[in-house]
Structure formats: structure tokens, C-alpha cells
Amino acid sequence: MAVMQVSDLGVRLSGREILKGVTLPTLQGGQVVGLVGPNASGKSTLLRTLALGRAFSGEIALDGAPVLSLSRRDRAQRLSLMPQTPPIGSTLTPFELLRSYARATRLSVSDRDLGQRMAGLLGQLGLLPDAHRRLNELSGGKRQLVGLCLAMIGEPEYLLLDEPTSALDLRWQLTALSVARDFARDRGAVCIAALHDINLALRFCDVLVVLDQGRLAAAGAPEEVMTAELLARVYGVSARLERCSQGAPVLIADAVAQPAPV
Amino acid sequence: MSKALHEGQEAATSGLFDQYRRIALRRAVTVAALLLLAGLAFLLDITAGPAGLGFGDVISGILDPASLDRRTHVIIWDVRLPDALIALVVGAALSLAGVETQTTLNNPLASPFTLGISAAATLGAAFFIVVAPAVGGFGQTLLLPAFAFSFAMIAAAAILGFSGLHGGSSTTIVLYGIALVFLCEAMTAALQYVASAEVIQQIVFWNMGNLTRAGWPEVAVVASVLAVILPFSLRDVWRLTALRGGEDQARSAGLSVTRIRIIVMIRVAILSAVAVCFVGTIGFVGLVGPHIARMLLGEDHRFLVPGACCTGAALLSLASWLSKVIVPGAIVPVYIITAIIGVPVFLVLISWRRKETSWQ
Ligand SMILES: Nc1ncnc2c1ncn2[C@@H]1O[C@H](COP(=O)(O)OP(=O)(O)OP(=O)(O)O)[C@@H](O)[C@H]1O
Ligand SMILES: [Mg+2]
Numbered sequence: 195m196a197v198m199q200v201s202d203l204g205v206r207l208s209g210r211e212i213l214k215g216v217t218l219p220t221l222q223g224g225q226v227v228g229l230v231g232p233n234a235s236g237k238s239t240l241l242r243t244l245a246l247g248r249a250f251s252g253e254i255a256l257d258g259a260p261v262l263s264l265s266r267r268d269r270a271q272r273l274s275l276m277p278q279t280p281p282i283g284s285t286l287t288p289f290e291l292l293r294s295y296a297r298a299t300r301l302s303v304s305d306r307d308l309g310q311r312m313a314g315l316l317g318q319l320g321l322l323p324d325a326h327r328r329l330n331e332l333s334g335g336k337r338q339l340v341g342l343c344l345a346m347i348g349e350p351e352y353l354l355l356d357e358p359t360s361a362l363d364l365r366w367q368l369t370a371l372s373v374a375r376d377f378a379r380d381r382g383a384v385c386i387a388a389l390h391d392i393n394l395a396l397r398f399c400d401v402l403v404v405l406d407q408g409r410l411a412a413a414g415a416p417e418e419v420m421t422a423e424l425l426a427r428v429y430g431v432s433a434r435l436e437r438c439s440q441g442a443p444v445l446i447a448d449a450v451a452q453p454a455p456v
Numbered sequence: 457m458s459k460a461l462h463e464g465q466e467a468a469t470s471g472l473f474d475q476y477r478r479i480a481l482r483r484a485v486t487v488a489a490l491l492l493l494a495g496l497a498f499l500l501d502i503t504a505g506p507a508g509l510g511f512g513d514v515i516s517g518i519l520d521p522a523s524l525d526r527r528t529h530v531i532i533w534d535v536r537l538p539d540a541l542i543a544l545v546v547g548a549a550l551s552l553a554g555v556e557t558q559t560t561l562n563n564p565l566a567s568p569f570t571l572g573i574s575a576a577a578t579l580g581a582a583f584f585i586v587v588a589p590a591v592g593g594f595g596q597t598l599l600l601p602a603f604a605f606s607f608a609m610i611a612a613a614a615i616l617g618f619s620g621l622h623g624g625s626s627t628t629i630v631l632y633g634i635a636l637v638f639l640c641e642a643m644t645a646a647l648q649y650v651a652s653a654e655v656i657q658q659i660v661f662w663n664m665g666n667l668t669r670a671g672w673p674e675v676a677v678v679a680s681v682l683a684v685i686l687p688f689s690l691r692d693v694w695r696l697t698a699l700r701g702g703e704d705q706a707r708s709a710g711l712s713v714t715r716i717r718i719i720v721m722i723r724v725a726i727l728s729a730v731a732v733c734f735v736g737t738i739g740f741v742g743l744v745g746p747h748i749a750r751m752l753l754g755e756d757h758r759f760l761v762p763g764a765c766c767t768g769a770a771l772l773s774l775a776s777w778l779s780k781v782i783v784p785g786a787i788v789p790v791y792i793i794t795a796i797i798g799v800p801v802f803l804v805l806i807s808w809r810r811k812e813t814s815w816q
Pocket of ligand 2 (some may be wrong): 237238239278356
């Protein structure tokens with residue numbers, strides 16, 4: 195079962211400190227971790243650092259082993275990132291791209307199993323009718339879904355998603371996150387998803403991690419973390435959490451509470 | 457209900473694969489057709505020339521060399537065949553280099569020539585001609601290409617070295633390449649400035665791509681280099697295809713984009729330096745060959761890479777044939793043909809299927 199530990203993580207880019215002293219609670223396999231925070235708070239930087247081996251200070255451990263001790267290939271097989279930008283609009287088809295990813299990263303699966311895996315993913319994410327259409331003809335949301343397939347095709351132990359639902363309609367927001375959650379549950383994988391939609395985060399995540407200007411603002415169970423006080427402090431909005439008729443917490447943002455920091 | 461759903465899923469899955477098999481089959485057939493086209497272009501090429509030997513003469517001369525008189529034997533075996541073969545292999549090599557460059561730099565304009573490799577080869581050749589105008593005969597046939605090749609390799613190493621210092625983003629590489637083109641051209645111009653009229657003419661003539669100076673040794677060298685490099689390209693077809701989903705995506709999946717780029721640049725440098733050092737500048741094939749292949753085959757590099765070799769070979773063979781028949785009794789440098797005939801053809805192709813190749 196996957197376990198990720200991140201402590202005192204610091205990242206500098208172009209001489210600026212982007213992440214400072216970020217220590218996360220131990221992330222357990224099967225969990226969906228929501229990474230939230232304002233624009234430029236460092237969500238993408240955190241995910242990229244985890245996945246791409248950027249230079250960092252502090253510690254990142256996968257199953258107790260420091261991530262730097264893993265070979266590049268090993269790391270790539272265990273961690274995979276869906277970046278914030280979807281695949282470019284080339285003339286490849288989702289089918290071709292997916293297959294090339296599996297083969298280029300040398301997944302050890304037979305053609306038959308790979309085929310089933312691809313069909314399963316494309317089917318779950320509603321891409322079967324688009325599987326043989328060119329990427330440059332697909333809509334933005336469809337391309338984002340293709341990006342999710344790409345991140346999942348290797349069945350990683352750590353699935354890192356950078357705003358996986360930002361371009362999706364209601365139905366596919368729910369679908370994409372349920373697919374990711376089921377994947378984490380079924381395979382004991384850790385899924386970390388950067389999300390701007392707090393309501394989606396509340397609904398799907400087991401743990402929320404809130405970043406603010408490169409620092410950890412809060413981490414823990416969603417309902418404990420998401421308070422009106424935190425929303426005011428981190429986002430500068432006045433917002434309330436109310437219970438819907440089914441008892442689930444719902445965030446309603448009312449107004450900008452204070453002028454944006456200059 | 458759930459059984460019906462399951463069956464629906466199965467049907468969708470097998471439909472998915474049936475459709476893919478049809479697409480793949482169509483592409484394989486297209487590659488075969490392109491190969492055939494290259495073969496036909498080759499045949500056309502060997503039958504044309506100032507000596508006025510017809511198709512039948514040439515074919516029977518190849519099949520039964522013993523029956524030929526001395527003069528015809530020389531024309532067929534020492535002129536026509538090596539010239540036509542060098543067109544095939546140089547076309548294939550440049551187009552292969554082009555397709556790999558475009559893909560790894562994610563730039564439809566990139567070709568061995570925008571990278572300055574050809575300009576550097578020209579500089580090397582010019583340098584040799586100026587420094588050693590007296591060396592003729594055997595020394596010239598051996599040393600001139602050697603100079604052109606070394607300069608091209610130095611240029612490639614410089615680009616890789618510089619861009620390596622700055623993280624090797626694709627835009628940096630293209631920018632360095634363009635800077636290098638200007639530098640080499642300026643230095644060639646400087647050499648011409650100080651050279652005598654006769655030497656200038658030699659430089660200009662060398663620079664104009666010309667297939668007719670190649671003999672069997674040149675054919676053998678280019679063909680062997682192609683034969684060595686192509687398997688490595690074919691081994692990378694999945695990685696190259698994956699790059700067409702975008703660099704960021706590929707990196708995120710754990711592919712070492714920088715490493716792929718460096719390896720490809722080394723292949724491209726060798727291929728184009730070898731091609732250019734024997735025949736001079738034949739720029740257009742490295743740009744157009746790959747684009748035609750992309751239009752016909754899509755971007756699955758399992759088909760695109762061999763397909764681009766075929767389109768390049770066919771294009772240069774056709775250009776070589778045209779260069780011999782367009783002005784009766786004379787051979788126009790193929791460089792002129794590839795550009796003057798090739799550009800309009802290319803423009804028509806682009807507007808015909810513009811939306812089918814898209815880059816971001
Ligand atoms: N390559 C870089 N060099 C310098 N600074 C960078 C670089 N990449 C990101 N940053 C800075 O790091 C900070 C965090 O950026 P990051 O992309 O991680 O934010 P984010 O939380 O993902 O924002 P968003 O919600 O807008 O996607 C920003 O201030 C950004 O300007
Ligand atoms: Mg981001």
C-alpha cells in the first residue's frame with residue numbers, strides 16, 4: 195500500500211522561494227487528497243516537484259524510501275502527473291497517444307491487457323466515440339479527459355492530478371473524480387488532486403491540504419479544514435459552509451472580503 | 457441489465473480495435489505505396505540523362521551488363537546508377553532527419569537546414585576550397601566532404617552544447633540554429649570576399665546541391681549511415697509519437713524529453729552532415745518530405761518514420777529526373793529544381809490539407 199511523506203519541503207525557482215517548509219500529514223494509499231489554495235500558491239509546483247524530480251530541500255519519501263534514492267524509471271512508473279495543460283492539439287488520436295505513452299514508458303503489459311486497459315479508461319471517461327478522432331478536433335474538455343487517461347494508463351501508485359476538472363462540465367467533473375477515487379480505493383494508490391472547486395474537494399477528498407503563498411495553511415479532514423475563517427484568511431472572501439438537505443457540507447462564497455493583496 | 461451493459465462494453469471495445477486495425481492497415485498500405493512510388497521515381501531517374509539511353513536500354517543494361525559496349529556500360533554503371541541511388545538515399549536521409557527534428561523540437565519549420573547544419577557544411581567546403589585550391593582529383597573528392605562533414609558536426613555539437621547550458625528547450629535550440637545559419641553564411645561570404653573569382657565559382661557550385669558528382673563510394677557511405685541510423689530511429693518511434701502530445705505531458709509521464717532530444721539531434725546531425733557533404737545544399741527535401749508523410753500518414757511514428765524516408769527518396773528522385781529532362785541535353789542543379797518546382801507543390805499541398813497538420 196502506497197504511503198507518501200513530505201516534510202519541510204522547500205522549492206526555489208529562478209532564485210525565488212516558491213514553497214517553504216511544507217510538511218504534509220502522512221498520505222495513505224486509498225486516499226484522495228485535495229490540494230487547494232489561491233492562484234500562484236504553489237499547487238502545481240508541489241505536484242511537479244513530487245513527480246518530476248525538481249530540485250528541492252526537505253524530504254519526500256515513498257513507502258519510507260527517499261524519492262531521490264529511486265531510479266528515474268522506477269519513479270516514473272510509480273508516480274504520474276496529469277499536468278495543468280491538456281495534451282496539445284496534434285493530429286494524433288487519443289487512441290494512438292495513449293498507446294504510444296504505454297509503449298514509450300515501457301509498461302510491461304501485453305498488447306491484449308493494454309488494449310483492455312485503454313478501452314476501460316476511454317470507456318469510463320466517455321471517450322470511446324472520440325478515440326479515433328484527431329486531438330486537434332476535440333473540444334478542450336475532451337482533451338483534458340485524454341490527459342487524465344494518459345496519467346492513469348500506467349496505473350501508478352501515486353496519481354497526481356493538476357486541476358483535472360477545470361475544463362469539464364458537471365457530469366464529467368463528477369465522473370473524472372469518481373474514476374480517480376475508485377482507482378485510488380481499488381488499487382491502494384494515493385491520489386493528489388489540485389482543485390479550485392472547493393465543493394468538489396469537499397465531496398471527493400479524504401484529506402485537504404491548503405497552500406497559501408507557498409506555505410501550508412492547513413491540512414486535515416475536509417470539514418475541519420474548510421472554515422469561514424480559513425476562507426477569509428487564505429482566499430480573502432467571506433464565505434459560509436452550510437449543510438445541504440442531504441447533510442453534506444456546501445460552500446457558498448458571498449463576497450470578496452478584502453481587496454486583493456498588492 | 458448489467459449483463460447487457462457488459463456486452464455493450466465488450467462490443468464497444470471490440471469496435472474500438474476493429475476500427476484501429478482498419479486505420480493501421482490503411483497506413484501500412486500507404487507506406488507500401490510510397491515505397492513503390494520511390495521505386496518508380498528511381499526507375500524514371502535512371503532512364504533519363506543526356507546520353508539518350510531509353511528505358512529499355514537501361515533496364516537490359518542493368519540486368520545483363522555483359523552485353524553492353526564500353527561507353528554504355530560506363531554511362532549506366534558509373535553515372536546513371538550511382539546518381540539515381542544517391543538521390544534515393546540522400547532524399548531518405550534528409551527526410552528522416554527532418555521528421556525527427558520537427559517532432560522533437562515541436563516545430564513544423566525545423567529541418568536540418570534551419571539548425572545550421574547545412575550552412576556549416578557549406579562553410580566547411582568553402583574553407584577547404586579557399587585554403588587548398590590546388591588540391592584536386594582524389595584529394596578533393598575525399599577531403600572536401602570530410603571538411604564539410606566536420607564543420608557540420610562541430611555546428612551540431614555547438615548547438616547541443618549551448619542549449620544544454622540552458623536546459624535545452626526546443627525554442628532555444630531553434631534560435632541557436634538560426635543564429636548559426638547567419639554566422640556560417642556570413643563567414644562563407646567573408647571567405648568569398650577574399651577569394652578569387654574562380655574560387656568563388658567553385659564555392660557557389662558546390663553549394664548548389666548536385667547529385668551528379670556522386671559515385672559508388674558516396675552512395676555506399678550515405679547508404680551505410682542510413683542503414684545504421686534508421687534502426688535507432690525506428691526503436692524510438694513510440695517515444696517520438698508520445699512527444700506529439702506535448703512536451704509537458706511527456707515529461708509528466710516520466711519520459712526524459714531532454715535526453716530524447718539530444719539523441720535525436722545527434723542522429724540528425726550525422727544524417728544531414730553525411731548527406732550534405734557529398735551533394736551540397738538540397739534543403740527542401742528535409743522540410744517537405746516529412747510534411748507530405750505527415751499529411752498522408754498521420755503522426756504515429758511507426759508509420760511516419762518509414763513513410764518520411766519514402767517520400768524524401770521519391771521527392772529527390774523525381775527532382776533528379778526533372779533536373780535532367782527539363783532542359784534537354786543539360787542537367788540543371790537539383791537544388792534549383794527542388795525549390796522552384798517543390799515550393800509551389802508544397803504550397804498547394806498545405807492549402808489542400810491545412811487543417812490536418814497542426815502545431816502548438
Ligand atoms: N519556472 C518558474 N520560475 C519562477 N517562478 C515560478 C516558476 N513556476 C512557477 N513560479 C511561481 O511559483 C508560484 C506558484 O506557482 P504555481 O504554478 O505552483 O501556482 P498554482 O498554485 O498552481 O497556481 P494556479 O492555481 O494558478 O495554477 C507563482 O508565483 C509562480 O509565479
Ligand atoms: Mg497550477
